[in-house]
Amino acid sequence: MDRVGFLGLGIMGTPMAMRLAEAGVPLMVWNRDPSRCEPLLRAGAQHGATQDDVLRACRVNLFMLADEHAIDEVLGRGTPDFSRRVAGRVLVFMGTTAPEYATALAADIAAAAGTHVEAPVSGSKVPAEQGRLVAMLAGRADVVDEVEGIIKPMCRSIHRCGSEAGSALKMKLAVNLYLVTTVAALAESVHFAQRQKLDLDTFVSIINAGQMASPVAEIKGAKLRERDFSAQAAIHDVRKNSGFVVSAARSAGIATPMADTADRLYDETVRLGFGDEDMAAVVRAIEHRTESSSDAPDGGRRPAALEE
Ligand SMILES: NC(=O)c1ccc[n+]([C@@H]2O[C@H](COP(=O)([O-])OP(=O)(O)OC[C@H]3O[C@@H](n4cnc5c(N)ncnc54)[C@H](OP(=O)(O)O)[C@@H]3O)[C@@H](O)[C@H]2O)c1
Known part of the structure; x- marks a missing residue:
């Protein structure tokens, strides 16, 4: 399997990425506070010193960031960095944002030749540690097939909610x-x-x-x-x-x-x-x-x- 990027190692991101690492998914991880990457590095993940390192190395990238502001900041939305970061990439957003934000973000990503997938999860820290999250997926069917295969180790079940951005949210x-x-x-x-x-x-x-x-x-x-x-x-x-x-x-x-x-x-x-x-x-x-x-x-x- 190609290396997968994981950005955002907070309460949820850390156990979610851990489940992937333990299932043998090759990972490159990045977190704003780099000390939070340490458990993942011990589990065999590679470290991206910046989000650019991860987005350059990985075609598929999972984001578990706090909110809309964090996503915009990490992608450099509204700056010239944005296109470079998203072009040719599959960007999978697993945090919770407003559906209308996701619709606008998906349009910006498509305009920059990237692919947007929505994969919010139900379940908290304990289900994340147990690999028992419930994921809701929305995006282009062929890409969603690929993402479903990647996120399986962190989920008890995965539900498809449509192809339009906002529908899983x-x-x-x-x-x-x-x-x-x-x-x-x-x-x-x-x-x-x-x-x-x-x-x-x-x-x-x-x-x-x-x-x-x-x-x-x-x-x-x-x-x-x-x-x-x-x-x-x-x-x-x-x-x-x-x-x-x-x-x-x-x-x-x-x-x-x-x-x-x-x-x-x-x-x-x-x-x-x-x-x-x-x-x-x-x-x-x-x-x-x-x-x-x-x-x-x-x-x-x-x-x-x-x-x-
Ligand atoms: N906790 C739950 O039960 C739960 C369940 C389902 C869904 N969710 C959703 O999942 C998302 C993550 O939740 P969480 O509980 O894991 O939150 P969290 O513990 O607060 O983690 C937030 C993550 O976002 C990063 N971040 C925040 N602002 C940033 C910025 N401006 N630039 C770069 N990175 C930034 C943090 O990095 P630093 O470590 O550097 O601060 C951290 O990695 C949220 O959207 C939440 O609504 C949470």
Whole structure:
């Protein structure tokens, strides 16, 4: 197999690239902070000192960068470097961006004789470590065939969502809507159980034994019980993604009352100063509401301290 480029070794990128390395996919890796490349280099990957080294050496390149700004910066979008970096390359974007951003980026890449593929993933740090992500693919059918073969070792399943840019990301937003509301609801349940002075071990055991059991309930339930808010999916990133959901819903005139509430709670958590913690820390916004509305029975009201 030709060497594959991997750019962006954060919470998700590192375990994803590790799965590929362990499956024998020859890799060249690059990260803005080079120290994060070390585990991959120990696993046999080559190091690109710059993104240009990787893009020169590899025809197919996987990107797991934070956001749209990071992608534009790494590709030099809007500068003369952009065409040189993307021409003749297959660029596979696995992070979460707004669908309309992906449409515009795909057009720019096509104009510079490159090929854009969208491959956002559902699943967090633990599924990434286990090679159990769920990928959604969009792009030209023959290229998507090739990309599917490359990313298989990091995925439990791969789903084709169409050929148009934006179509896999719209699917990802629909899936994320369920995730962000589910984790906010679980945090609220734990908070309710705590304030009712219920035994949390018993509460979590009942959730895990019943119909609502799921990998998310198991992992986030344990984090909430332990108050272990080390990030698997950081609040600021989850807030970015819940923002994509509600803004896509507003543009299309779709009612999303649950997502709207969850989005406000993640936003409040960021504003309380917990943006780097795990998404389970959304419980902090709910606690803050309880503490600041002890005289108001309407727990759904935003606390005055956070009013714009
Ligand atoms: N965490 C999850 O559960 C999860 C699940 C599915 C999808 N996602 C999506 O996957 C993407 C990555 O998430 P993550 O949790 O891995 O994020 P992360 O840990 O914050 O990693 C972000 C990566 O982007 C790089 N980066 C940020 N700004 C940059 C810039 N201006 N120039 C170059 N590189 C830049 C970082 O490099 P440095 O190391 O140098 O900072 C790092 O490699 C996001 O779009 C996220 O929404 C996350």
